[in-house]
Amino acid sequence: SDPNIDEIILSGGDPLMANDDYLLWMLQQINLIPSIKRVRIHSRLPVVLPYRITEQFLQLCQQAQQQIIMVLHINHPQEISAELADKVALLIQVGVTVLNQAVMLRGINDSTDTQMALNETLFTHRIQPYYLHLFDKVQGAAHFAISDERAVAIMRDVITKQSGYMVPKLVREIGGEASKTPVDLGLYREA
Template sequence: MQTDSLARTAFAPKQARWREQLSAAVRKPARLLEQLGLDPLGEPADSHFPTLVPQAFIARMQPGQRRDPLLLQVLPDRAESIAAAGYSDDPVGDRASAKGPGILHKYEGRALLVTTGACAVHCRYCFRQAFPYTSQRAGADRWRAALDYIADDPSIEEVILSGGDPLMLPTRRLRELTDALASIAHLRRIRIHTRMPVILPDRITNNLLDWVGSIPWPVVFVVHANHANEFDEHVDDAILRLRRRGAHVLNQAVLLAGINDSATALGALMRRGFEAGALPYYLHLLDPVSGAQRFETDAARLGNLMDSLRRELSGYLVPRLVREVAGEPYKLPVL
């Protein structure tokens, strides 16, 4: 295992580099395909949910492979414009759970802050791609009402920072938020849902790590990788640096047809994520967001899939297969 000093020397990112990488992200499907040596003719233009893919993620794709599992997660498809029964713009009931700008309260003991609508990558299966961020985002000028809601409910012991991706915010804004939360005596934990350590590992700067170390409760980072190919040495180092600051790191994934819906792909993901320092957490069934029906996995295959994982993996590597259903008091276990 690397020492912390070696990790800092080998991979420590420059404080502004991740923003430069985000500015250089690919924003046109044709350019993405051309960069991978693929014919862009006939590919759909962007829909309401524009293409956004940083070069750091593209670098892990296989040139010339149209079915590359990372490419399929971010490449628009004509099927997105086709309406499908059971699919909607609010598939998990976020809007009904809103208790004010930027705060969702679905589950007992936990509240979620929608800190930003921005992400470093636009995944085509994203369940919040049509979320009304303009009115439902806890920006700096709106945090007070959300904080008051949390302070007034002593049953809330855990706050989840989500979005969008909370690590898109400047670190000073994140620090301001957690400093304000620290005044609420009944809070016990903070959870941060982010794809940044996987998509733009250079976001895990020394400044951000100093912020993580300043948080007065146990900190849980829930990262999001769907395929083993999403991990490389830079992702490994980002996760290592978080863990060395005392953060617990979990990985949640979405079961996606044609991307990871096999025991081989899922087993490799769970093993590789654990090697990087991220313990398998949830494996979500697809949230039925409009336009994402091509990612739906045949329900008849789920039993055999989970049986295979339980046979092949140690128990701590087997993720919990769940479905989020609007109005339910918790994520529903499947099988």
């Protein structure tokens, strides 16, 4: 009921694991909060199961009182199938803003060429590159981690070769912080 809160984020687990009726109920509950202008839905499910974007889901997005923002989790350009591209086009057609956040993963997308190809492919399909996360160190996945220095070097290279609007922000998740923490790429020198 805080009037300063204007956005709700559906995340954690994957909100699209819920059925459309439940999502509709959630949006109806959100409608009861007058200050909410945007609902952001973070999901990887459409990447692996594009058919999860159903006609009913498209209708509830189109009829929502708030702006719906879908943040996909695509880490490599090869993850963007024709089926996913078709579903993204339908989301955009009903007024959904589509963004992407990726994680930099060793052996998957830790090169300038792969990052640029991902950004280009996303943008071609009208998906805005938004965040590129440094890998969170989690047990059993250390083989995906790359050093901060390498990630910064890759992103500095990408920035010199691609238009700025196509380059996601390099960020890290820090426990207890209210938002993502931007990683300094060391691009600015004092005058």
